[in-house]
Amino acid sequence: SLLFCQSLSFTRIFMGSPTPKVTFGERVAYGFGDFSSNILYSALGVYLMLYYTDVIGVSALSVGFIMTISRVFDGISDLIMGVIIDRTKSPYGKARVWILRLVIPYAIGNILLFAVPTGWSETAKLVYIFCSYNLAFTVLFTGINLPYATLTALMTQDQYERSVLAIFRMVLATSGTLFIKICTMPVVRFFGGENNPTAWTMTFVVFGAVEIVTFMITFLFTRERVQTTDTKKESVPASQGFKALLKNKYWFIATINLVLIFVVQGVSNSAEAFYVKQVLGNSDLVGTFGVAFQLTQIICMVTFIAFFVKKFGKRNVVFVGAAVMAIGYAIMGAGSSSMPVMILGCMLRGVGNAGISACQFAMVTDTIEYGEWKSGIRTEGLINSAASFGQKIGNGLSMLLLSAILSIGGYVGTAATQTASAITAIKADYIYVPIALTVVQLVVLLFYKLDKEYPSILADLQARQHTDKGAQQELS
Numbered sequence: 001s002l003l004f005c006q007s008l009s010f011t012r013i014f015m016g017s018p019t020p021k022v023t024f025g026e027r028v029a030y031g032f033g034d035f036s037s038n039i040l041y042s043a044l045g046v047y048l049m050l051y052y053t054d055v056i057g058v059s060a061l062s063v064g065f066i067m068t069i070s071r072v073f074d075g076i077s078d079l080i081m082g083v084i085i086d087r088t089k090s091p092y093g094k095a096r097v098w099i100l101r102l103v104i105p106y107a108i109g110n111i112l113l114f115a116v117p118t119g120w121s122e123t124a125k126l127v128y129i130f131c132s133y134n135l136a137f138t139v140l141f142t143g144i145n146l147p148y149a150t151l152t153a154l155m156t157q158d159q160y161e162r163s164v165l166a167i168f169r170m171v172l173a174t175s176g177t178l179f180i181k182i183c184t185m186p187v188v189r190f191f192g193g194e195n196n197p198t199a200w201t202m203t204f205v206v207f208g209a210v211e212i213v214t215f216m217i218t219f220l221f222t223r224e225r226v227q228t229t230d231t232k233k234e235s236v237p238a239s240q241g242f243k244a245l246l247k248n249k250y251w252f253i254a255t256i257n258l259v260l261i262f263v264v265q266g267v268s269n270s271a272e273a274f275y276v277k278q279v280l281g282n283s284d285l286v287g288t289f290g291v292a293f294q295l296t297q298i299i300c301m302v303t304f305i306a307f308f309v310k311k312f313g314k315r316n317v318v319f320v321g322a323a324v325m326a327i328g329y330a331i332m333g334a335g336s337s338s339m340p341v342m343i344l345g346c347m348l349r350g351v352g353n354a355g356i357s358a359c360q361f362a363m364v365t366d367t368i369e370y371g372e373w374k375s376g377i378r379t380e381g382l383i384n385s386a387a388s389f390g391q392k393i394g395n396g397l398s399m400l401l402l403s404a405i406l407s408i409g410g411y412v413g414t415a416a417t418q419t420a421s422a423i424t425a426i427k428a429d430y431i432y433v434p435i436a437l438t439v440v441q442l443v444v445l446l447f448y449k450l451d452k453e454y455p456s457i458l459a460d461l462q463a464r465q466h467t468d469k470g471a472q473q474e475l476s
Contacts, residue, residue, distance in 0.1 A: 021225060022156050029221030030165055031172030033148045036214040038176030039207050040110045040141060045269035047184060053413030055197055056116045058125050060411060064403025066130050071396030074138045075389040081146045082385025093224035095154055098147035103215045106144045107208035109136035114200045146388050152365050153380040154224040159366060159454055163309045166362035171301050174294045181290030185283055241382050244375035250450045251367040251383060255390035260441040261360055262391050264434045266398025271429035278418050278426055292343045296350030305358045313451035314359035319442060321355025324348055326438040333431040366450055373457045402429050
């Protein structure tokens with residue numbers, strides 16, 4: 001915590017702050033929202049599949065199919081919520097109010113994911129999984145996380161300040177992931193052990209309380225400053241907003257980038273729990289690998305990533321980060337029998353992911369101004385909802401890919417030992433699939449050039465606003 005505060009204070013002093021209204025404390029408070037989000041999101045990515053297969057005893061392929069199909073509903077809810085945000089009016093703004101309204105239901109939804117009735121038949125369990133998964137993600141996660149993502153665009157229009165907010169966000173998000181990786185198994189054992197279903201439920205009761213506290217910090221200590229023309233927005237039909245979105249080429253590129261990022265993260269994070277348990281024979285190594293990966297990522301984000309973003313731009317930082325990630329995975333593949341080599345690979349992945357995580361959402365946010373410049377229509381909620389849909393599609397595809405490869409390899413969660421083909425499938429999920437998808441990501445990023453165009457686009461938008469105000473004054 002001290003390193004975090006000192007490093008970001010240094011960053012602010014060294015480089016200056018173009019938008020002093022966004023205070024250091026507000027940046028930290030904003031980041032706590034993603035700490036809360038990542039408790040649920042990382043629980044899904046790291047432990048949910050393992051809980052379903054090894055504790056509840058249902059088929060990995062069936063669960064993967066449910067998660068993928070649910071993304072269709074999730075995508076619809078994202079777009080609906082985006083329209084709702086754009087039309088919301090409240091004393092707390094259009095985004096923060098949804099954090100207040102949904103924070104307690106959100107925590108309850110997280111608990112329900114890890115409360116599958118053990119006495120039911122497999123079919124009944126799968127029905128419960130479908131319902132609880134969609135309640136937690138399609139309804140509640142979308143309802144609270146999408147306004148949170150939109151909040152960046154409403155706090156400031158300054159491109160660099162958004163990058164700094166994204167860094168704070170991802171530092172706390174990574175801390176949330178690290179929290180899950182380090183704390184989950186000890187707390188589960190405290191309540192009765194990793195094969196005890198009730199222990200998992202009680203663990204996420206505790207984590208649900210943490211989610212409420214951290215999200216309320218975001219609600220209480222952030223502010224929405226960007227003034228938008230609400231009357232203009234209300235006159236724009238949702239269909240016109242969607243048409244404007246389709247003309248936003250950089251939104252497409254940024255969203256595809258998000259899909260690939262979250263497929264890689266989803267496959268690798270979920271496979272890690274299987275890898276350390278079945279290949280290395282020690283479930284506690286999730287925490288060890290988590291410290292090597294997430295702690296390295298945090299240190300990089302709070303020491304030099306902001307400087308690199310300002311000097312080289314978001315796209316370039318993400319591009320180099322993805323290349324370093326691929327190298328880290330390759331090292332892990334080459335030295336999978338050596339613990340020091342595996343740790344080194346995790347640390348390199350942490351360095352690479354620092355650049356990716358710091359910029360992935362800020363890139364999407366920047367496309368709001370591009371879309372407004374291109375079409376004359378500004379829709380923060382819709383753009384973020386569509387990007388969120390891409391993120392969730394990536395996560396859904398990762399679960400389908402993970403479960404399909406495990407099934408092809410013949411993995412059986414309740415088996416005493418796994419076959420050689422099942423071990424190979426786990427290694428493919430954990431190391432080789434992420435390498436291939438990261439290479440695809442590098443190709444996609446070559447087409448993103450908004451960083452260079454953004455200053456002139458923002459200047460043109462500000463000139464238009466000045467002209468419109470002058471015209472309105474003359475008419476009045």
